Amino acid sequence: MLGCLFRSIENLFGSGRVPGLTAKPSQWPCYDGPAMNCGLLACGFHFDSVFVETVVSTLTLLPGPLLRREFLKASLLFDGSPYSIFLLPVLFLTCLDLVGIEARGFIFGPPIALAIGAKFVPLRKPRKLPGEVISEEYVLEYGTDCLQMHIGAVQPGDRALVVDDLIATGGTLCAAIKLLERAGAEVVECACVIELPELKGRERLNGKPLYILVESR
Ligand SMILES: O=P(O)(O)OC[C@H]1O[C@H](OP(=O)(O)OP(=O)(O)O)[C@H](O)[C@@H]1O
Numbered sequence: 401m402l403g404c405l406f407r408s409i410e411n412l413f414g415s416g417r418v419p420g421l422t423a424k425p426s427q428w429p430c431y432d433g434p435a436m437n438c439g440l441l442a443c444g445f446h447f448d449s450v451f452v453e454t455v456v457s458t459l460t461l462l463p464g465p466l467l468r469r470e471f472l473k474a475s476l477l478f479d480g481s482p483y484s485i486f487l488l489p490v491l492f493l494t495c496l497d498l499v500g501i502e503a504r505g506f507i508f509g510p511p512i513a514l515a516i517g518a519k520f521v522p523l524r525k526p527r528k529l530p531g532e533v534i535s536e537e538y539v540l541e542y543g544t545d546c547l548q549m550h551i552g553a554v555q556p557g558d559r560a561l562v563v564d565d566l567i568a569t570g571g572t573l574c575a576a577i578k579l580l581e582r583a584g585a586e587v588v589e590c591a592c593v594i595e596l597p598e599l600k601g602r603e604r605l606n607g608k609p610l611y612i613l614v615e616s617r
């Protein structure tokens with residue numbers, strides 16, 4: 401199932417449109433969501449100038465004015481040499497935290513973090529994390545619970561993507577967003593494998609984008 405969380409560069413650019421790629425496109429994972437559309441640049445492949453042009457020509461497809469502005473700013477670093485595009489992921493991913501929620505967010509979060517080179521931040525249930533933590537209690541369909549995060553796990557101004565397996569009432573993701581915002585991070589997106597839409601959980605996300613892989617029936 402994890403493979404479905406990624407899509408290949410082939411899908412993104414269209415088959416046969418990546419002549420400079422020296423690795424097989426299918427080996428190049430890319431998270432398909434607004435927070436991550438630059439993650440496709442994170443892997444250590446080599447490019448030629450044709451490929452660089454292909455990437456630049458897709459800039460208008462990137463959603464969100466902020467990302468587009470950052471991308472264009474970063475693209476000034478291009479000098480036409482085969483490896484110049486390597487500078488791009490550094491600009492994006494050093495400021496990105498991939499936040500996973502215990503328990504099943506720990507299945508889906510870390511591989512995505514590894515694939516795009518982002519820092520993984522665990523949000524855990526009470527009394528699991530050693531050291532100093534901040535806590536956020538929340539209400540579930542069946543009772544209450546609490547999420548904790550290490551103090552210092554994220555820095556003020558960090559951009560965070562929150563990953564979990566499921567959104568039902570949205571209480572868990574809402575608590576995760578509150579924790580991260582209390583620590584000064586900006587939650588740019590939430591992503592779950594599945595949503596239970598009848599519970600209207602996305603309405604509790606304060607307008608944050610929510611990426612859902614599959615819909616329940
Ligand atoms: O949208 P919500 O109503 O908050 O529900 C979603 C949460 O419920 C499940 O975890 P659960 O709280 O059952 O804990 P678990 O990970 O210990 O199974 C699921 O893995 C989500 O984290």
Ligand SMILES: Nc1ncnc2[nH]cnc12
Pocket residue numbers: 541566568569596
């Ligand atoms: N309604 C639900 N179904 C399955 N898993 C859940 N976790 C929280 N709510 C759930």
